[in-house]
Amino acid sequence: MRYGLKIAMRYLGASKAQTSLLIAGVAVGVFVFIFMSALIGGLAVFLLQRTVGDIAHVTVEAPSRDAVSLMGEQGDVLLVEQRATNQRTLLRTADAFLPLIEALPGVAATSQQIVGNGFVVRGQARAPVGITGVEPGKVSAIADIDGALISGTTELGNSGVVIGSGLADDLGIGVGQVVRLQSDRDVERTLVVAGIFEIGLDALDSRAAFVTLATARTLFDLPQGVSRIEIKLVDLNAADREARRISAETGLKATPWTEGNAQLLDGLRAQASSGNLIKAFALITIVIGVASALLLSTYRRRPEIGIMRAMGASRLFVIGVFVTQGTLIGLLGGLIGAGLGFLALSPFPVPELAPPGGLPVDVRQGAYDLAIVLTTLGAILASILPARAAARVDPVSVIGQ
Amino acid sequence: MSVLVEVRDLIKTFGEGEAETRVLRGLDLTLETGELSALLGPSGSGKSTLLTILGTLLKPSSGLHTMLGVDLAAARDAELTEFRNRHIGFVFQFHHLLPDFTALENVMFPTAVMAGRETASARTRAAELLERVGLADRMHFLAPKLSGGQKQRVAIARALMNRPELVLADEPTGNLDRDSAEQVMALIGEINSEEETTFLISTHDENIAAHCRRRILVRDGRVEG
Structure with missing residues (x-):
């Protein structure tokens, strides 16, 4: 596959402007992904810090001293229980x-x-x-x-x-x-x-x-x-x-603390879902962008693909060349986007120290590795359709052109 | 000389029903090792179709097609791809070099694509071939930087890279001026006599056909005479 990698890199290098734009597009998508992760994560930290930061996370008390029936399971027991209202529950030990x-x-x-x-x-x-x-x-x-x-x-x-x-x-x-x-x-x-x-x-x-x-x-x-x-x-x-x-x-x-703060947790969950939706759209945009650019490249390079096939390149080899292009675009775009995201988010203080009215983004929650992995996988996925189209090019149809 | 390629009662039709067109109509042909043959015939006679079938790029509708004793009509796509790579070279009218690659890289392609990498021995062989076709000083030029004649000579070197038994050339000089055409044909003649590589050259040009020792005339989907 070393040779396939060489051809893929040569193809990407041959159209520098197009490749640069494509990688820039992927990097912007990754940047959005990372920024949303940092913002939603940071907002959650900020809200929790502001609302839960000054209360106990766990409160330990003596167990309830309410009356219980001692009659066991035999027979029916009619019990009227009144909860203690003036009795103090104490942790004596x-x-x-x-x-x-x-x-x-x-x-x-x-x-x-x-x-x-x-x-x-x-x-x-x-x-x-x-x-x-x-x-x-x-x-x-x-x-x-x-x-x-x-x-x-x-x-x-x-x-x-x-x-x-x-x-x-x-x-x-x-x-x-x-x-x-x-x-x-x-x-x-x-x-x-x-x-x-x-x-x-x-x-x-x-x-x-x-x-x-x-x-x-x-x-x-x-x-x-x-x-x-x-x-x-x-x-x-x-x-x-x-x-x-x-x-x-x-x-x-x-x-x-979560008991009694269900509404806050619901709000945070809804916020996280909104963030995931935006991140999913960013990924879909990347996939569509890579797929359309590679499809265009497939169309433009039909004669070359036909000649490669005539010279003995298998369909799998052709698929490999285009999937490798997608992988390189995804990986490079992912790394650049993640790097830019980190640089852009680094100057912001962590939400715990954010000043009032400041943007509570959390550089620690950028999900950089996830963004790179998902983007690369997305780009590989996006390249499969163009790669299959390339592998189907009939050498006979292009030789006479 | 031994039989290299044999086709018997070869039929090729395109389309179906009323749109069906029969291009090859029971064609018989034998090519022997070391032949230098011209494939002649009017447009639409079936020359190009025959050439693509002999090159395993197209399958016949029916009939026998063997090369080196292998039944190619029954072979699967992957088998044909490998067979083509090892045993058949192509020279096209429009050279069809890979534009983002140098002359040396283009010549190496058939070996590298099978090996998965550009080996040192492939590099040496490609350099020798380029020297043979008179392009030692153009080895590292990108394909678009070469003249028409030079590109066609690179294409011939590429066709010979894997030491194929058969080279199929479709109007190899159709896009060249007379001098370049003569140089290309002289080169083909040299290689044919020195290495016993079989050449089948499809052409309309009687001057090109004159370089060949055998003339094969195709008319209405059959070989005449």
């Missing part, structure tokens, strides 16, 4: 499970939390808050409170509280000022505002207060145990799998 969870390879960070509701009281003003008690130094383990801090610090000390900017504005308080935190168990503590953050989520900015676990124990009258363990994963897309694994290894209830 969190300390035992924590090393096991932290040792899992996909786990990036964990945070033991005591959560409950209460009020921030400042003079006559009262504002409802969700109180989260966290371990010292772990305020930012799940949501990046440190990164969103607009004043003060996240060091809580013995009597510090970190609150959102909305809440601070509502109550007219700033860092260093004293507030009273009252829990729904009617326990009250006087705390100093250590820091104010602004994440951009109203639920956190206006309704969240972070205190130490010790403060939360006092407020919610919990001498031991925690409400839950929040987990941040290295890959948030692995949440379902990791939740199942954690649940299997600990016997606890592990809930991935």
Whole structure:
């Protein structure tokens, strides 16, 4: 086939302008493919980062303590079950499970939390808050409170509280000022505002207060145990799998972020489908472009093909020459398009660091190898029809011309 | 001399039903090794059809066609392609060189296409042939850069590349001036006598036919006389 390759390359080299245009066309198609992959992938990362980045990827809680029938399968049992409404489910043995969870390879960070509701009281003003008690130094383990801090610090000390900017504005308080935190168990503590953050989520900015676990124990009258363990994963897309694994290894209830975010996932799936459709059109354009150019070449080279056949070239050899041309065009166009795509996308910051309003393209998700492979396969496919047409050229019909 | 090609009761028809045209009507012909023959006849007599059948580019509708003892009428396409490559050379009126290839590459083609690559021995043989036809200094010229006579000499060298037993030439000088035509015929005559290659030359030109030792006249699809 070395000789077939030589002829294919000679043919491509003989019409430099046409070949260059053809390869440029393929490269543009590949560029579109790569850009769409990077854009759709980047958009998904950006959306997930913005919506899921500051929440727990897996939440571990104690299993339900609802009543169950102990009568087994014998006979009919009529059971009226009322779910507990005032009973708190507590992880009493969190300390035992924590090393096991932290040792899992996909786990990036964990945070033991005591959560409950209460009020921030400042003079006559009262504002409802969700109180989260966290371990010292772990305020930012799940949501990046440190990164969103607009004043003060996240060091809580013995009597510090970190609150959102909305809440601070509502109550007219700033860092260093004293507030009273009252829990729904009617326990009250006087705390100093250590820091104010602004994440951009109203639920956190206006309704969240972070205190130490010790403060939360006092407020919610919990001498031991925690409400839950929040987990941040290295890959948030692995949440379902990791939740199942954690649940299997600990016997606890592990809930991935995907539960309760079905609409977001549907949106991302629809977005990915749209991207795939555009990429498919780009590939179809490449196939049609290569097929039409090679068909034209077949027609133009009919006399030469006829002579080759007369001189002893088999039909398979002729097919090989044209399929090799298609392969070279696809491969070259693919490599050039992928190279240009990488160069064009490289200056963009990754979506995790994209500035507000910036284009969230992700250079890592360009699918360069897939683009090259699919384009080469597409070009080979596109060359089969012209190659078969070339192999069918009757030497007798062209010799007299 | 031994029998190289034998055709008996060769019939070739084109089209079907009312459109059917019978071009060869029971043609008989024998070619012996080392012959230099002219194939003569008016237009439409069936010369070109006979030449393409002898060159295995076309199959007869019926009749016997053997060469070197091989029944070519019954052979499959792939077998005919290989047989043609090894045993038959062609020289056409319009030379039909590959335009993107040099004279040397054109001459090498029949060997390279079968071997799958241009071997050193093929390169040597092609260079010798080009020297033989007086084109040693034009070896690396692209085909379009050669004159009409030079192109036809390259075509003759290409036809001889695989040392075929039979060379079929269809009006090989039809597109050349008188001097070039005489040179080409002199070359064919030399090769025929030195290498015993059988030449069958289709022509309308009595001057060309005069170079040949045998005249075969085709009329109405049969060989006369």
